[in-house]
Amino acid sequence: MSIVLPEGETPIISVRGLENRFGDQIVHQDLDLDVRRGEILGVVGGSGTGKSVLMRSIIGLQTPTAGDIQVLGENMVGRTEDEAKNIRRRWGILFQNGALFSTLTVAENVEVPIREYFPFIKPPLLHEIAGYKIAMSGLPENAGSKYPAELSGGMRKRAGLARALALDPELLFLDEPTAGLDPIGAQAFDQLTLNLRERLDLTVFLITHDLDTLYAICDRVAVLADRKVIAVDTIDRLLQLDHPWIQEYFNGPRGRAAAAA
Amino acid sequence: MASTALPPDSHNVFAPTGSLTIGRAGSTQRELEALPDPIMIDLSGVERMDTVGAWLIHRTVRDRGARVVGAGPDTENLLRQVAEADHPTEVLPPPKGGAVAELGTWVVDAGRTMVGLLGFFGAVLVAFGAIIRRPRRLRGNAVVQRFDVVGVRALGIIGLMSFLIGIVIGQQGAVQLQQFGAEVYTINLIGRITVRELGPLMTAIMVAGRSGSAFAAQIGTMKITEEVDAMRTIGVSPVEALVVPRIIAAVLMMPLLAFWSMLMAILGGGLFCWVSLEIPPLTFVQRIAEVVPATDLWVGLIKAPVFGFIIALAGCFQGMLVANDAEQVGLKTTAAVVQSIFLVIVLDAVFAVFFSSIGWI
Numbered sequence: 001m002s003i004v005l006p007e008g009e010t011p012i013i014s015v016r017g018l019e020n021r022f023g024d025q026i027v028h029q030d031l032d033l034d035v036r037r038g039e040i041l042g043v044v045g046g047s048g049t050g051k052s053v054l055m056r057s058i059i060g061l062q063t064p065t066a067g068d069i070q071v072l073g074e075n076m077v078g079r080t081e082d083e084a085k086n087i088r089r090r091w092g093i094l095f096q097n098g099a100l101f102s103t104l105t106v107a108e109n110v111e112v113p114i115r116e117y118f119p120f121i122k123p124p125l126l127h128e129i130a131g132y133k134i135a136m137s138g139l140p141e142n143a144g145s146k147y148p149a150e151l152s153g154g155m156r157k158r159a160g161l162a163r164a165l166a167l168d169p170e171l172l173f174l175d176e177p178t179a180g181l182d183p184i185g186a187q188a189f190d191q192l193t194l195n196l197r198e199r200l201d202l203t204v205f206l207i208t209h210d211l212d213t214l215y216a217i218c219d220r221v222a223v224l225a226d227r228k229v230i231a232v233d234t235i236d237r238l239l240q241l242d243h244p245w246i247q248e249y250f251n252g253p254r255g256r257a258a259a260a261a
Numbered sequence: 262m263a264s265t266a267l268p269p270d271s272h273n274v275f276a277p278t279g280s281l282t283i284g285r286a287g288s289t290q291r292e293l294e295a296l297p298d299p300i301m302i303d304l305s306g307v308e309r310m311d312t313v314g315a316w317l318i319h320r321t322v323r324d325r326g327a328r329v330v331g332a333g334p335d336t337e338n339l340l341r342q343v344a345e346a347d348h349p350t351e352v353l354p355p356p357k358g359g360a361v362a363e364l365g366t367w368v369v370d371a372g373r374t375m376v377g378l379l380g381f382f383g384a385v386l387v388a389f390g391a392i393i394r395r396p397r398r399l400r401g402n403a404v405v406q407r408f409d410v411v412g413v414r415a416l417g418i419i420g421l422m423s424f425l426i427g428i429v430i431g432q433q434g435a436v437q438l439q440q441f442g443a444e445v446y447t448i449n450l451i452g453r454i455t456v457r458e459l460g461p462l463m464t465a466i467m468v469a470g471r472s473g474s475a476f477a478a479q480i481g482t483m484k485i486t487e488e489v490d491a492m493r494t495i496g497v498s499p500v501e502a503l504v505v506p507r508i509i510a511a512v513l514m515m516p517l518l519a520f521w522s523m524l525m526a527i528l529g530g531g532l533f534c535w536v537s538l539e540i541p542p543l544t545f546v547q548r549i550a551e552v553v554p555a556t557d558l559w560v561g562l563i564k565a566p567v568f569g570f571i572i573a574l575a576g577c578f579q580g581m582l583v584a585n586d587a588e589q590v591g592l593k594t595t596a597a598v599v600q601s602i603f604l605v606i607v608l609d610a611v612f613a614v615f616f617s618s619i620g621w622i
Binding site for chain 1: 320351353
């Protein structure tokens, strides 16, 4: 159950000795984590174990108190804005509630990153790119000209995904993508994530509480507890550990139901 | 590189090498457009392709019947993916008519807003009626808290503003009246205009900006987070819980603030008269008492609570209109301030005519 990848294998994300504290409250201490290129890594943990803080640290929205973070081979801590820009166009992020810009239509939302990084791409090509991204995210054709407020929760997530995919990222961060979706919608979203990974060679960093998602699509699962990542492995091998939280999580009634599915 | 392997025919060959990605989208598009039909695209030199590159190839094949050769299995796969996702997409909702349609929409919206405000006024009266019948339903703590926010915390800014306005009125008045040798009437000017008009009016504008906007933003945010809906389902009337305390606070605080504003403006004017016109404070106070009739004070103090009611009503009404997204909170907050100041000034004109006609000149 090594958390750190063996020598010789280059991780796409590598976190070493991460520490995050807010006042007296220590969220992470001495946290290590490696994400393999091309895998779907699920991140689980009880409420308040700092899953979102971990993601925010990796993507640079939260400056850690201590530690090293490398994404796509670049150091993320203490780098300049210009260096960060080059990394930012290589990842896509889906926030929990989509975080769509409410004054723009779905298609315009998808166009924002393209306009920002590739200003020479002009309509109609720009609109065409937005169009196929929207279709790839599984939204209906007429969704492009709708405003976020006119969309249902599931559609908003798909629109957020379309925006995250706008620049053909190598790395995709998903924060609870299936939370608040009905089981059919959640399953469709899982399938979509899998398909996109296959098609676009994505690496996916997936925060979730959804046991079905974990079983269905994750290659490995990282468990956050006691302020660090206590284990990263396939679910089968995690089950052999006798950490109480892991046992309760995967062997509880919901965990068993998801495993049986 | 592999173009030599192609069958020699009349096609114009486009053979990109290296990476065919979004970073090269502009030049790739230009190169493709520069080539006349028929086109043959040779992808054997492409090492890396993303969906944008694939899309550029796809649209050339789709629109101009280009032939593609030399695509590896991965590239083929990517081309198939974008072809599957090829659906025309509208970027903006269809435009809604021209200037006339816009004017029409605006008129209808304005009409609906006024009708809605009337309806809301009715709902507030009903809520007041219910509270009068069962006074225990009045939320005392909420009202007292609003007293603090609307009234006590506004003392500083309203006091400072009024003090400065008093000085400005004195100074401007003195400059004009000096031309007639009548500087002493500056006192009449300061006393009457602040007590009768500017005290309540300036206070109303400040309260609309401070509290009317806050009411709209608070209630609007609660609408978005579904707190208002939660209240309804629990059986708490949002009008009783949210609107009535704010209206009571505004109605009761406005006259007090207006009186405070009058005092501070007279103080500012008095200071100006003392320093600049050498009228001693005692004389100034005596003159104020002589030239400002009691009816002026009544005019000011009767208007103030009405203004407060209008401000709170417009603020809460606009807050309740918020729906859907965060942008609405901003729009409705602006609307609340504009609407309440507009209504306050209209009412002020009505009051001016009314009080003149009953002889309180």
